Amino acid sequence: MGTELGKYKSCVSARSTDKEILKGAQDGGIVTQLFAFALDEGIIDGAIVAGAGDEPWRPRPFIATTKAELFAARGTKYNICPNVSFIKEATRSYGLDKVGIVGTPCQMQAVRKGQLYPIGLRDVGDKIALAIGIFCMENFPYQSIVQLVEDHAAMKMEAVKKMEIGKGKFWVYGQRGQVVQLPLKVTHKYEQPGCHVCLDYVANLADVSTGSVGSADGWSTVFVRTRAGDSVWAKAIAAGCFETQPIEKVKPGLELVSKLANEKITKNKTTLEERATFGVGKALRNPYI
Numbered sequence: 001m002g003t004e005l006g007k008y009k010s011c012v013s014a015r016s017t018d019k020e021i022l023k024g025a026q027d028g029g030i031v032t033q034l035f036a037f038a039l040d041e042g043i044i045d046g047a048i049v050a051g052a053g054d055e056p057w058r059p060r061p062f063i064a065t066t067k068a069e070l071f072a073a074r075g076t077k078y079n080i081c082p083n084v085s086f087i088k089e090a091t092r093s094y095g096l097d098k099v100g101i102v103g104t105p106c107q108m109q110a111v112r113k114g115q116l117y118p119i120g121l122r123d124v125g126d127k128i129a130l131a132i133g134i135f136c137m138e139n140f141p142y143q144s145i146v147q148l149v150e151d152h153a154a155m156k157m158e159a160v161k162k163m164e165i166g167k168g169k170f171w172v173y174g175q176r177g178q179v180v181q182l183p184l185k186v187t188h189k190y191e192q193p194g195c196h197v198c199l200d201y202v203a204n205l206a207d208v209s210t211g212s213v214g215s216a217d218g219w220s221t222v223f224v225r226t227r228a229g230d231s232v233w234a235k236a237i238a239a240g241c242f243e244t245q246p247i248e249k250v251k252p253g254l255e256l257v258s259k260l261a262n263e264k265i266t267k268n269k270t271t272l273e274e275r276a277t278f279g280v281g282k283a284l285r286n287p288y289i
């Protein structure tokens with residue numbers, strides 16, 4: 001495997017041992033379980049998560065300081081939730097000194113950039129105690145999710161129990177047990193254009209990154225990347241929070257994660273090169289001179 005998976009200290013397939021967490025989890029309940037453990041242990045004093053917004057499946061950043069609040073935010077919502085914009089709120093209005101944050105790979109990049117160049121995030125960067133990244137191939141504006149669910153899958157947004165991208169399809173699960181699958185060629189045109197120049201699939205800059213790809217149903221693949229990530233992960237394992245399996249023993253395993261990461265990077269590098277040919281990505285020249 002090459003650089004497509006980023007640097008990491010260890011990688012396993014894992015799932016939470018808490019049945020309540022698993023019930024509402026997207027896959028192995030890694031984010032909820034790890035934040036819940038970190039809260040219990042005082043490693044974080046709150047976490048910025050994708051909470052419920054004003055409309056069904058429209059997330060808004062939410063600062064969870066209790067397990068119940070973390071539980072309420074379980075599951076993936078396939079549209080952008082501006083969690084990074086809440087870091088200041090978490091530290092200033094909520095007074096948190098040890099902040100957990102979950103986000104997409106691009107949001108992990110923003111967190112690290114904010115720590116290195118804290119313009120607008122003064123006195124805040126060193127309060128990020130645990131950054132968890134989620135694998136991400138692409139994302140959608142909220143209106144696009146509405147189109148996909150209501151027009152293509154013929155389901156009401158409020159009747160949806162879960163959405164998922166996997167096995168080459170976009171899956172919509174209804175509260176009454178209905179399942180609709182859409183081929184990804186239908187969803188492509190709804191993707192955010194910015195995602196087409198994104199070169200990170202597995203959240204290389206997170207402390208811990210996770211996603212379903214590579215592991216069996218109900219389990220998640222977990223990369224432990226940094227010292228902070230390693231420390232909290234080791235403590236959580238010792239406390240019995242997770243069942244794990246060596247990733248080498250799991251099918252499809254890292255081979256698939258690597259394949260998808262490479263596909264994303266190759267495809268999006270091509271888009272970057274194409275955009276450079278029509279001026280975007282280079283310093284623009286005034287055509288009237």
Ligand code: SF4
Binds near residue numbers: 137
């Ligand atoms: S594809 Fe990249 S830019 Fe788009 S949401 Fe995912 S990480 Fe962010």
